Amino acid sequence: MNEDFVNTLLLTGKLAGWTTLILFIIGLPLAYILAYKRFFLKPVVEALISMPLVLPPTVLGFYMLVAYSPEHFFGRFLEQTFDWRLAFTFEGILIASIVFSLPFMVQPLQNGLGAIPKSLREASYTLGKSEFITFIRVLIPNMAPSIITALAMTFAHCIGEFGVVIMVGGNMPGETRVASIAIYDEVQILNYDVANQYSLVLFIISMIILTVIYSINGRKKIFF
């Protein structure tokens, strides 16, 4: 098999894998706060997290590209402090991908936490267990379908990302050229066979992930 083809798919998997892992670590506490805490700016935070669902990816990509620029505060700070330039790098598309996939991780987790009967949390508290112990030992084990949905949706969404990645990362083989961009590229040069191979792989992976999600969600409820 063509080395370029394999490397592009591996890069796509690497981007989706890292995005999913980092978002899971960020998403769990964020979903907990949104599901159970009340605070003044909550609707604003929820709206910001959901923005990638309605915003054209190019808009987000444009803002991220501007932010990465050394002419602006964030980009200048990264360059002067860590000698990092994020535009057109893997790290750059990873951060953009994390921001863009945030709702796909947070919303299923938040819904999963919201579906757990309040009395389970309260029972744990009255038994002397802290919020953290309750989260780890009572809440997380009882929202496994939501966790699998969140991980799978984030991963699946990530492997299909196009707009943000092309804005922030361009089309650099081995660095930012993921499968969705490769498809576009191959079609541009009328190389339909390779475009078809990429498309088929993405189609099959997405189909498998969605089938897993639906089969998990179709299982009967475990609460009472």
Next chain:
Amino acid sequence: MLKINIEREMLTSEGTTTLKVDTQIGEKELLCLFGHSGSGKTTLMRMLAGLNKPDRGYIEFNGQVWFDSGKKINLPPQQRNTGYMFQDYALFPNMTIRKNIEFAQKEKNSREVKELLTLFGLKTLQKQYPQKLSGGQKQRVALARALASKPKLLLLDEPLSALDFEMRLTLQEEIIKAHEMLNSITLLVSHDIKEVEKLATSVILLKNGEITGQGNPNEMMKKIHISY
């Protein structure tokens, strides 16, 4: 001794009302809170457990202040050490019966878990998950779990309401057993007069958020027949 003097706004089907409770409950009482739906029974229990916050007043248990609005004291549920039994039993679906009981223990003690499983007839069910149990079995597990944390105060919120008549009779005995084992105060919410007569050593009558009577079950039963 449990001292309660609290107020809290409540939303009922007839609008907003204020729950006002000013009372003391003596050691080793098995006290039934009796009243219609919306009279404030569950709200009072939840405030005692620290799950809801009163608008004002204080709660003191055996000399320890649990809540004092004036001094801004409000101990969280974790520090009150109550055994709260919820109407839906709130058993953890991811844990076996044995694990549910072990989870409640402050320090792991297999001998005590075994004693509780034996006392409540759960030994053969210990490896089962709560979803597989009947209502009566769940009630027993919830009681055993509440006792496993060695609570100072046992709060039972309509523990038998979801069960059929025969099961209720059997499990009323289990509640008496749990109360005797705890050797402290038990508060039980009920709106079943026969249950109150059988279980209670004293009764508080609640109506529209206010105490309309408190005393021994015989006296209160007469009042119940007249007013309820």
